Amino acid sequence: MSEQVEEFQTYMVVVAHPDDAEFGAAGTMATLTAAGKKVVIVQVTSGDKGSGDPDDAPQAVAARRESEEREAARRLGVAEVIFLREPDSEVLPDVRLRERIVRLIRTHKPDVVITHDAFRPYALHPDHRAVGLVTTDSCYPAARDPLNFPQHLRDGLETHKTAELWFFGAEVPDRYIDITPVFENKVQALLAHVSQVGEEGPFRERLRERAAEVAEGQEFELAEAFKAVVFRR
């Protein structure tokens, strides 16, 4: 890990659906927890529409996917998974949701927040766009400024400045994490999402090819990449 990453202690990963955090950043999370860093995952929806079977009950789908997410997080050494249980495919980047995310930022005080890139052009799932946007707006300036959601301060929380925001799935990444040593951890975390991933062998191969593509031009074999926004330095 770079020295820049070394200085940070607490990471919050905010995603739309169970498995998004693992696709985007499982290798990074495994690397961080192995280095003794604290990682918290915030799951905005529980993926209750993530089934191809029209007879599936959304509540049952959500329960299955929450338990898959807990297992994936356990395999990565993630300290905590928080489920906000917003409705799948209906997430809006509004002030109501911003308040919920800001409360979590003020509670856990992450140095780095990792989320979807809402600014990537075209073909973005609406929940990915909404979660990326509302998370960005929550970090800056909402969590920082005391007149935003002052009820949090009355509840004993403090304002918080996030140092960096990292977007996965970015069109123009500028931060690369070497996941070569932990690649199998990423595979195992994703395989915990039994209802979402296909056959293990071809799945592992596709993931490896993708991680190798991302690492092109780097000095390591397999990577995850992010666009980093630095708020203070």
Ligand SMILES: [Zn+2]
């Ligand atoms: Zn998703």
